Every structure is written in structure tokens, then in C-alpha cells.
Amino acid sequence: MSYAIIGFGKIGQALAHAFARRNFEVAVASRRPPEALALQARAIGPKVVAKSRQEALKADTIFLAIRSDSHPDLAKALPSWEHKTLVDATNSQAPLEDMDGLLSSAFVAKLYAGAKVVKGFNHLGAAALAMDPVVAGGHRVVFLSSDDEDAAASVAALARQLGFAPVNLGRFDEGGALVHARGSVWGALIFQNMFKKEQ
Numbered sequence: 001m002s003y004a005i006i007g008f009g010k011i012g013q014a015l016a017h018a019f020a021r022r023n024f025e026v027a028v029a030s031r032r033p034p035e036a037l038a039l040q041a042r043a044i045g046p047k048v049v050a051k052s053r054q055e056a057l058k059a060d061t062i063f064l065a066i067r068s069d070s071h072p073d074l075a076k077a078l079p080s081w082e083h084k085t086l087v088d089a090t091n092s093q094a095p096l097e098d099m100d101g102l103l104s105s106a107f108v109a110k111l112y113a114g115a116k117v118v119k120g121f122n123h124l125g126a127a128a129l130a131m132d133p134v135v136a137g138g139h140r141v142v143f144l145s146s147d148d149e150d151a152a153a154s155v156a157a158l159a160r161q162l163g164f165a166p167v168n169l170g171r172f173d174e175g176g177a178l179v180h181a182r183g184s185v186w187g188a189l190i191f192q193n194m195f196k197k198e199q
Contacts (some may be wrong), residue, residue, distance in 0.1 A: 003158075004029065004056040006074065007065030008037050009061040010126035011089055013044065015063050018162045021047025029056035053077060061085045061158065063121070068104065071111050081115035085151050089121040106172045109147065114155075116151035119176055120144040120159070120166075132163065138196050140164035145176025165196035 003019065004027040005012045019026040026046040028037060037050035056062070057078055066074060068090050075081075088105045099120035109117040121129065121142050132181060133140035142164045146152040169175030 001061060002059040003027070003061050003063070004051075004059035005063045005065055005072075006030070006053065006056060007038070007063075007067075008032075009065065011121075011129065012063075012122075013040070014126040014130035015065060015089065015121065016041065016044045016048045018133070018163040018164075020048050021132060022162055023047060024162070025049065027051045027059055033081045061087065061155070063089055064108070064198035065089050071108055075111040081112045084112075084115045086112055086115045086117045087121065088117055088119050089154055091122050105145070105176070106147070106182045109121060109172075116146070116148040118144055118146040118148070118151050118155045120155055121174065133165075134163045139163060140168055141165045141196050143167050143169055144171055145169040145174075147171050169195075 003024065005015050005019075006029055008016075008028050008030040012030070016026060016028055023045075027049050028041050029051050031035060031053070034050040034052050041048040041050040048139075054077065060083075062084060064071070064074075064086055068192040071090075079082075086108070089110050090104070090108075105117055109115065123142070123143055128140070130138075140163075142159050144152055144155055144159070144166050145168070146155075152168055156168060159166040
């Protein structure tokens with residue numbers, strides 16, 4: 001399984017730290033050329049590899065850490081998103097009417113036709129996301145939701161490998177609505193920094 005992070009701002013870098021902490025190889029890319037990211041990527045960890053956007057998009061599982069208004073452009077980068085799992089770590093404040101009346105990740109799934117989209121890692125601020133998720137007596141929680149059960153299970157397994165405690169909220173329009181921004185209204189679980197005690 002190969003991994004990539006598209007977007008190398010605060011959230012993208014925080015996700016890179018999560019991979020580096022567990023010595024997982026991950027490609028990082030942005031609109032900037034890879035040489036502009038290379039020094040910062042190496043400083044995070046030796047297995048954080050700066051690549052061009054097209055090279056990074058060859059990964060099996062891709063974390064989207066870009067501005068919500070960048071999705072339409074990125075969605076055109078591949079002729080097909082079949083067999084890709086996309087982890088939508090973004091929060092959109094766009095009005096629902098600008099997203100065909102859909103919650104943001106459902107709209108993302110529509111843009112990246114054929115991809116398996118999982119909402120996740122979007123409720124933690126960059127500082128918390130970059131910290132070691134293993135804390136005294138437990139693990140930092142990450143909420144996940146998806147209309148694809150297999151994709152959600154796959155991302156949950158990865159989250160556990162990275163040291164997080166995944167909580168599957170179900171489909172986008174069910175429990176997943178709790179971690180979706182809806183216009184200027186934030187979902188009930190966005191920015192909740194929660195921990196799950198070890199059993």
C-alpha cells in the first residue's frame with residue numbers, strides 16, 4: 001500500500017509528521033515543484049518524500065489537505081480515480097448550494113468520480129494532529145465517515161497503525177454529518193480533541 005499527501009500547508013505537514021513518527025513512507029506534493037518542498041520534507045523524516053503532484057497521485061491512498069476551492073482543479077489531474085482511496089481532511093465553508101446541496105465530502109466524492117472517499121482527520125487542528133497521538137493511558141481519536149464501508153475500514157486500520165483511535169461515524173449523511181461544516185456552521189464534532197483510553 002502506498003500513501004501520499006496532497007497539500008503541504010499546516011495540515012499536510014502535520015499528517016506527514018504522523019507518518020514519519022511511525023516510519024511510514026509517504027509522498028508529499030503541492031502546486032509547488034518538489035524541490036521547493038524537499039528540504040522541509042526531509043526535516044520531518046527520511047521517509048517523507050517530496051514528489052510532483054502527478055507522481056504523488058500514483059499512490060493507493062491519498063490524503064487531501066488542500067483548500068476546498070482547489071478540489072475542482074485537482075479532480076481533473078487524473079482521467080480516472082478508480083481504485084483510489086481519498087481521505088478528505090479538509091473543511092469547507094462553501095454554501096451548500098455551491099456544492100449541489102451536498103455535504104462537503106459527498107461533493108468531493110462527486111468531483112473525484114470513481115474514488116472511494118473517506119472523511120477523516122479533519123476535526124483536529126494542525127498542532128494537535130502533529131503531536132504524538134499516543135497519550136497517557138490512551139490514544140487521540142480520529143473520526144471517520146464514508147459511504148464505502150471497505151474504504152472506511154482500510155483508513156481505520158491505517159489510523160490505528162499511526163497510533164490514533166478511529167471512530168467510524170457511518171455514512172456521510174448519517175453520523176458523518178457531525179464532522180462536516182455546513183456553510184458557516186461547523187459540525188458538532190469538528191475541533192473536538194478527544195482521547196480513547198486503552199482497554
